Amino acid sequence: MPDKRTIRRRGVLAAVGAAVTATVLAVTMGSTAHAATLYSDDFNDGDSGGWSKSGGTWAVVTDGSPVFQQSNATSQLARQFAGQTGWTNYTVQARVKPLSYGSAGLAALAARSSSATKMYRLALLGNGRAELQAVNGSTITPLGSAAGFGAAGTWHTLRIEVSGSTIRGFVNGTPVGSATNSLVAAGRIGLITAYASASFDDVTVDSGGSTPPTTPPPTTPPPTTPPPTTPPPTTPPPTTPPPTGDQLVVAPNGDDAAPGTLAQPLRTIQRAVDLVRPGGTIALRAGTYAPTTNIQVLKNGTAAAPITITRYGTERVLIDGEQLPHTPAPLNGSIPNAERGVFHIEASYWRFVGLEIANGPYGIFCRDCGNNVFDRLVTRDNYETGLHIQGASSGNQVLNLDAYGNRDPRKNGESADGLAIKEGSGAGNVVRGARLWNNVDDGFDAWEFLSPILVEDSVAWGNGVNRWGFPNFAGDGNGFKMGGGDPDDPAVAHTVRNSIAFDNAQGGFVDNGNPGTMTYSRNTAWDNGGTGFNVSRSRSTLTGNLSVSNQTAVSMGTSTGSGNSWNIGGTWNDASLVSTNPAVITGPRTSAGAIPTSNFLHPVSGAAVGARI
Structure with a gap:
């Protein structure tokens, strides 16, 4: 609503x-x-702030100096992402030390990660080669390779340059590949292992040197809001100069x-x-x-x-x-x-x-x-x-x-x-x-x-x-409200993926009247008082979502979808879920600040629908 x-x-x-x-x-x-440093992390602050995990066991540890290490060598895919989805032309560089390889193992640096499975990747392989790759789900397209790299226990400096459709990779300054490819135009950076453990350090991102604009870029205007009107203190503020550190x-x-x-x-x-x-x-x-x-x-x-x-x-x-x-x-x-x-x-x-x-x-x-x-x-x-x-x-x-x-x-x-x-x-x-x-x-x-x-x-x-006993209660009670407002507002294409809404008073995921072409992928709505997915007034695309035990499973309108629980059929109720106990997912976060993983709301059948957190 x-x-x-x-x-x-x-x-x-x-x-x-x-x-x-x-x-x-x-x-x-x-x-x-002109090139400018857009991002850097040497992990010397002892934390992984700014990175987003997908799989694996990650921690900042000491290896001569602080490094970011993925220690689970059996993890099928372990990934950390940082930066902005809108980054286009840039150079990303990092030091990478593979610690161990399993069969088909790799340790890699990624550029233009538009999703967790779509990117350019420079990988050190257990067979002693480095390979520049275009990754699109399970399809891996080699863009170049070179032998003599990837020894476990050895630091390597990996660098990927992306400029327009040109992709270049270097290991220790040696070219690995240079290709023209248009798989993905923009995305974040990533640190990746597959069936391997590795340490990462000294990550930097520098902007590319594209053609300068014909007019200088505008400067950000000062805030339009007047300064606070709080009366000045009765005593003057300290005048001690800041320290030199x-x-x-x-x-x-x-x-x-x-x-x-x-x-x-x-x-x-x-x-x-x-x-x-x-x-x-x-x-x-x-x-x-x-x-x-x-x-x-x-x-x-x-x-x-x-x-x-x-x-x-x-x-x-x-x-x-x-x-x-x-x-x-x-x-x-x-x-x-x-x-x-x-x-x-x-x-x-x-x-x-x-x-x-x-x-x-x-x-x-x-x-x-x-x-x-x-x-x-x-x-x-x-x-x-x-x-x-x-x-x-x-x-x-x-x-x-x-x-x-x-x-x-x-x-x-x-x-x-x-x-x-x-x-x-x-x-x-x-x-x-x-x-x-x-x-x-x-x-x-x-x-x-x-x-x-x-x-x-x-x-x-x-x-x-x-919970507060407010009279004339006006709370809406949705999990994720994706826009809405004036009827003449433009359509906005928000994206929600791998997220869960449960036990909310009204909807789980709602478009709220936003007519945009939104994307909902692999989300779960469970036990909400209204509609699990209400996208009836947008032109959204829903893929692989799960709706169970809501008052109404879904309201699609002109939105489209495939592979969702209501598309693939079968019986969907609490008995079809591995666990309906949220104790782990709502409990203490991990030492790295992540939401702890559990089998909460996973389908018993193993069907590829719903979130995995």
């Missing part, structure tokens, strides 16, 4: 249209004439006049945000931070030097917004833009890692923001949406988010979601590994976001239940 909000014109979109164009042009690799340490018992070292930490997160420079890290010591004004993130990092705010080591950090204004706002009240969020972000190239954010007027509110990474966050019990991205926002990655218990007394449950990317536009926003549960409205909401979003490997459950 449609979102219960009043349908209205989007004043924000008219204002941000130029900003969207500027942002996309500025960050799209094909529009730049690239890390600022903050502790609840610190001092904002201190230099921000481990021995002399700062006290407030805002002071560290004001001092940090591009490439710097803000490390928060354990404890509870309870700001009385929200944390304003208004300056940019850069693609080559993003700014990171993270917990110190594995210490638990809680940022509690209960003392902020609007916690909660009164019934039918409004929250000024600048006061939305414990973190209010109007900036690009930041990484938020390992933080817990609760009881705020929104947990994180990110407006007109781009190329940020939200990694292993917990946003819970906020008085609006847990993590909210809006306006001219592109290239943001939401990875392994837990968002639950978010509610909005001011609207009787009408709008507080676990995760929302709404009321705006911008290419390249990605959600992976999210768990969104017991939120008052929806798990995920893409209301009036007019650019495609990718959602994968995520789970939404228990949303839309009035």
Whole structure:
């Protein structure tokens, strides 16, 4: 069913249209004439933030220095992906050390991974050869090969160059292959093993040198929202200059006049945000931070030097917004833009890692923001949406988010979601590994976001239940709401794959009136109070999805599908599933932050339908 909000014109979109164009042009690799570092990871921070796992046993371990290792030599396919699906012309390089090979084993670097099974791959093989390959599912097309590479226990430097339809591969500077191939035009980078174990290190991505534009790229305009109106403090802020190093340490018992070292930490997160420079890290010591004004993130990092705010080591950090204004706002009240969020972000190239954010007027509110990474966050019990991205926002990655218990007394449950990317536009926003549960409205909401979003490997459950006793309850209760809004909104082609919606008050996966050509592949809807897959007002394509024990299995309209549970026939009920116990998938995450794997909702028959998480 449609979102219960009043349908209205989007004043924000008219204002941000130029900003969207500027942002996309500025960050799209094909529009730049000179090489620039778009991504790098040497794993020296001890974690795998920014990478998305598909199979295998991965961990950052020490091999002289920190490396990213896949240790399960029997895994049929183990993959980690990073970067943006819109990347086109670039060079990716990494050091790769095979540790052991099984029969037909390989360790590889990938470029232009448009999916987990479609990419270009430079593989070290157990037979002592390196091979440049075009991979399309089970079809492997060799583009070149060279002997004398791949010895186990030896580091190799692999490099793939993709420019237009030209694909080149090098091992230790030696050409392996150069070919013309048009299998895939854009995609992420990947680290891959098959029946092998291997270590990976020093991953870099540099943009290609395509023809320069005839006019200089536009610059991102300043935020249109006025600065916060909070009165100035009665005492002037500290004037201590920032330290010369690239890390600022903050502790609840610190001092904002201190230099921000481990021995002399700062006290407030805002002071560290004001001092940090591009490439710097803000490390928060354990404890509870309870700001009385929200944390304003208004300056940019850069693609080559993003700014990171993270917990110190594995210490638990809680940022509690209960003392902020609007916690909660009164019934039918409004929250000024600048006061939305414990973190209010109007900036690009930041990484938020390992933080817990609760009881705020929104947990994180990110407006007109781009190329940020939200990694292993917990946003819970906020008085609006847990993590909210809006306006001219592109290239943001939401990875392994837990968002639950978010509610909005001011609207009787009408709008507080676990995760929302709404009321705006911008290419390249990605959600992976999210768990969104017991939120008052929806798990995920893409209301009036007019650019495609990718959602994968995520789970939404228990949303839309009035746990707070709100009168005139207005929560919608969908697992994944994929757009919708004004009747004259353009069609948007969102993608949802390998995700699960269960036990939501209404729909599992719903188009909400978005007429777009959306793609739903290998998802599972189980035990939802409404329709498992409601795509009746879109032109979607559904492949390999599973709908069991919902009030209604599917509402297709003019959408099309194949290989879904309702296409292949048979009896589909709880008895046809290996397990209906969600204890593992809803339990503690793995040490790497991933959702733990289980046989939850897998078909007893082994049919290739539904998600595998």
